[in-house]
Amino acid sequence: MLxxxxxxxxxxxxxxxxxxAREEAVILPILMYHDVGDAAPGKDRVTPEELRSDxxxxxxxxxxxxxxxxxxxxxxxxxxxxxRPVVLSFDDGYYxxxxxxxxxxxxxxxxxxxxxxxxxxxxxxxxGPGNARFAHLAWPQLRELAGSGLAExxxxxxxxHRPRGGGWGCDRLPxxxxxxxxxxxxxxxxRAQERIWTETGRxxxxxxxxxxxxxxxxxxxxxxxxxxxxxxxxxxxxxLTGDPDCLFGLKRICRSHGADLAALLEEARxxxxxx
Numbered sequence: 001m002l003x004x005x006x007x008x009x010x011x012x013x014x015x016x017x018x019x020x021a022r023e024e025a026v027i028l029p030i031l032m033y034h035d036v037g038d039a040a041p042g043k044d045r046v047t048p049e050e051l052r053s054d055x056x057x058x059x060x061x062x063x064x065x066x067x068x069x070x071x072x073x074x075x076x077x078x079x080x081x082x083x084r085p086v087v088l089s090f091d092d093g094y095y096x097x098x099x100x101x102x103x104x105x106x107x108x109x110x111x112x113x114x115x116x117x118x119x120x121x122x123x124x125x126x127x128g129p130g131n132a133r134f135a136h137l138a139w140p141q142l143r144e145l146a147g148s149g150l151a152e153x154x155x156x157x158x159x160x161h162r163p164r165g166g167g168w169g170c171d172r173l174p175x176x177x178x179x180x181x182x183x184x185x186x187x188x189x190x191r192a193q194e195r196i197w198t199e200t201g202r203x204x205x206x207x208x209x210x211x212x213x214x215x216x217x218x219x220x221x222x223x224x225x226x227x228x229x230x231x232x233x234x235x236x237x238x239x240l241t242g243d244p245d246c247l248f249g250l251k252r253i254c255r256s257h258g259a260d261l262a263a264l265l266e267e268a269r270x271x272x273x274x275x
Contacts, residue, residue, distance in 0.1 A: 026240040027272070028071065029063075029265055030087040030231065032252040036096040041257035048100050054261050055108040058086060061262070065110040067152040068206045072228050075240055075247055089113045089231060089252060091156060091208060093121060095135040098145060105150045115156035115208035115231070116142065118192035121199070139199040146200045155204040155227075158192040160185075161211075169210030170218045182221050189225060206231060219248050237268045 033051070034044035041047050046054075058065065064082035071087065073079035088105075090097050093116040105112060120136035137145070145151035157169070165173045172181045189207065196202055205228040209218070212233025222230055229247035236251035253268050255261065 024241065026074065026081055026085065027237055027269070028085055028087065028240050028250075029237045029268060030089055030250060030252040031261075032231075032233065032254045033088070033090045033101075034092055035094045036100040043254070043256045046255060046257050048104065050257065051101065052104050052107075054255065055104060055110055057261055058110075059108065065108075065112075067111050068113050068154065068229060069152060071240065072205060072247065075242060075244060076228075078242070081240075087113055089115065089208070091115045092161070093117055093137045093142070093156070095124075095137055095141070097151070098137055098141040102145060102148060102150060106148075111150045111152060113154055113206070114142075114145065114151045115154045115206075116192075116196060117156045117158070117161050117210075118195040119157075119159040120161075122195065143200050146202050153196060153200060153202045153204060154206040154208055154231075155189060155192050155196065156208045157210050158188045158195065160188050167213075169213040170215075171213050172215065172217060178217065181217065185218065185221050186225055189222070205229065209233070214249065223248065235268065236271050237265075239272070 031054075033046060036046055036048055036051055038047055041050075061084075063084045063086040065088050066081060066085045068087065070079065070081060071085070074081045088110060090101060090112050093114060097112070097114055101112065117136065121139055121142060124136045125138040125140070142153065146153050160169050167173045170185060172178075176184075193204055196204055207222050207227045207229075208231040214230065214232055219230060228244070229250060231250050231252060233254065234249070234251045235253065237253070238246070238250050240246055251268075253264050255264065
């Protein structure tokens with residue numbers, strides 16, 4: 001699949017830059033956020049003011065935030081997208097998505113894609129958030145977010161967001177057969193699917209890779225499980241075409257504290273020319 005994705009990218013580039021064919025492919029940047037708070041901002045935490053500034057800049061630059069559901073509908077059905085779509089993705093399901101991010105999204109009228117670690121939601125539902133810094137959302141808050149119309153819940157595994165047995169996330173473990181790996185990955189991912197569906201009534205079509213670790217094997221397994229798209233941590237923007245394969249291995253732009261959003265987007269767009 002990695003070779004086919006490369007060939008797909010080259011084909012999409014030819015379509016995009018050939019005369020009269022620009023409408024056949026759409027450039028999609030996906031911004032990747034994690035936590036939001038004032039204390040100790042860094043790679044995985046921006047301040048509320050930075051997020052507010054990002055939302056304002058995106059609007060002034062002509063970007064319209066969309067959900068992954070809209071992206072999938074564009075690829076599958078030709079449903080229209082805005083002229084300059086962008087996805088705001090938030091990984092891990094931190095509590096700040098509820099108390100910091102949601103109010104800012106309401107101000108901006110912008111949706112987010114919230115990738116949930118279902119095992120963490122179970123854990124924090126049982127024991128409570130404790131210290132809100134780096135706490136994860138419990139199911140009541142996730143239900144409220146899902147019902148807000150501003151948070152699209154997606155699958156970030158049940159319990160793969162930790163190193164184990166010589167591997168990280170969705171890595172195949174040393175000495176693990178392909179069949180054993182497929183069963184282990186499917187067991188975890190489907191458990192997360194079941195918990196998210198049971199607690200929120202939401203069926204996830206997108207899998208977000210823990211740590212961004214993925215392979216041709218993991219992509220094939222997730223497609224077999226019925227997922228329609230996968231999100232990685234690879235840097236760059238994406239070309240959307242009518243080919244469903246373009247939805248797998250989607251690149252993202254990590255928005256860290258202190259970064260310049262305009263410069264990040266320009267760098268990501270420029271890198272597309274050389275891929």
